[in-house]
Amino acid sequence: RKEVEQDPGPFNVPEGATVAFNCTYSNSASQSFFWYRQDCRKEPKLLMSVYSSGNEDGRFTAQLNRASQYISLLIRDSKLSDSATYLCVVRTEGNTNAGKSTFGDGTTLTVKP
């Protein structure tokens, strides 16, 4: 079993749709959580951090459930420009005062006109 698992996708949605991605993680000691976005053949870029109380950034809402070890990302009013792969990232702080970021395999979103 992978440390971080995501919906396999792909998700194909029309413009304006609401879409939700899920992610589960296995290491209960994980401390920080993020969503990254990766465009085709480009590098990953931070979309948003995920806080325990949940957080929102414009059309994007992230939720964290530590008890269930579950993270979600909700995108409202999808735009064509949202088409990308969304990577769930879980960070664990190690004994050497350094963190290890573990990535899921990503969920691909295609928004169509």
Next chain:
Amino acid sequence: DAGVTQSPTHLIKTRGQHVTLRCSPISGHKSVSWYQQVLGQGPQFIFQYYEKEERGRGNFPDRFSARQFPNYSSELNVNALLLGDSALYLCASSLEAGGWTGELFFGEGSRLTVL
């Protein structure tokens, strides 16, 4: 300000050869991490260096090694290349080694093809 820069951007090697990939972090960032991304998968952690010391190592064979220089740039070395080493190698810099300040900023990657 310059972001994370990696070189070379593309390279082709044959099995058994050796490769060195280079990374310059964002100015002021002290931590460099290396990731391998195979097509269709997420980035897999290889190494993290902070203040020139190895702070983390992923589940990769000893053929993979890395180092960080006094100017915080880094090299990833892979010996005895295998076909399965073909991947995008991503370098990420962060301000600190851990915690919330450990947000990763990625370079565009070095795409390695092993024939």
